[in-house]
Amino acid sequence: MNLDKSGACSVLAAIHCINELKQPINVVGCLALAENIIGKECYKPSDVLTSYNGKTVEVVNTDAEGRLCLIDAITHVQRHYKPKIVVDIATLTGACGVALGLDTAGLFTNDEKLAETLLKCSSHVNERLWRLPILPEHVKAVKGSVADLRNSGTRYGGACSAAAFLKEFVEGETKWAHLDIAGPGMKSYSGSKLALGTGFGTQLMVDLAKSLMN
Numbered sequence: 001m002n003l004d005k006s007g008a009c010s011v012l013a014a015i016h017c018i019n020e021l022k023q024p025i026n027v028v029g030c031l032a033l034a035e036n037i038i039g040k041e042c043y044k045p046s047d048v049l050t051s052y053n054g055k056t057v058e059v060v061n062t063d064a065e066g067r068l069c070l071i072d073a074i075t076h077v078q079r080h081y082k083p084k085i086v087v088d089i090a091t092l093t094g095a096c097g098v099a100l101g102l103d104t105a106g107l108f109t110n111d112e113k114l115a116e117t118l119l120k121c122s123s124h125v126n127e128r129l130w131r132l133p134i135l136p137e138h139v140k141a142v143k144g145s146v147a148d149l150r151n152s153g154t155r156y157g158g159a160c161s162a163a164a165f166l167k168e169f170v171e172g173e174t175k176w177a178h179l180d181i182a183g184p185g186m187k188s189y190s191g192s193k194l195a196l197g198t199g200f201g202t203q204l205m206v207d208l209a210k211s212l213m214n
Helices: 002-021 066-081 094-100 112-125 136-141 158-167 202-213
Strands: 048-050 056-058 085-090 105-109 129-131 175-180 186-188 195-197
Touching (some): 002 186, 002 195, 002 202, 066 085, 066 158, 085 202, 094 105, 094 158, 105 112, 105 158, 112 129, 112 175
Parallel strands (some): 085 175, 105 129
Antiparallel strands (some): 048 056, 105 175, 186 195
């Protein structure tokens, strides 16, 4: 789990760097932090949880835990800060790493202009993104039977169904993007058992902030 905090680390580093720019832009960094450990109050398969925004979620996969923190962070930011743009970044799914490899992050978004901007920033800083879809079947995969939603879909298109789950918590006209950095954020090198955090996404988000200033 040490490297599963890579998204939060990138947000923290990006906020530090953006602050150093001393430019007139309002940016909020939100870190969804939780202890991932066995205990008597831990959730269990088939539990139904109520999210911060009121939607209920059936736990069908206890390993899909990070997104349960992330959805509440997304809601918190929208309701307390009213942002025009929300970009979340997380080592969300191994499926994205399987699909794109260790050097490319998945990009999901509900806004074409934001997609274009992020892809340009990606090229500027050499932190590669590849856009992936959220299709009706991905949305259907996370619809619940005993709750509003399931916290995981099927094994097929796992990165896309995970993004569809997050999108359920985007409110109103908020422009939103999700960066799945499971591959490049926690890269393992062949011939070594050592996995290293890379800071992937930090430069990308700083460049995004610069582009929004302009």
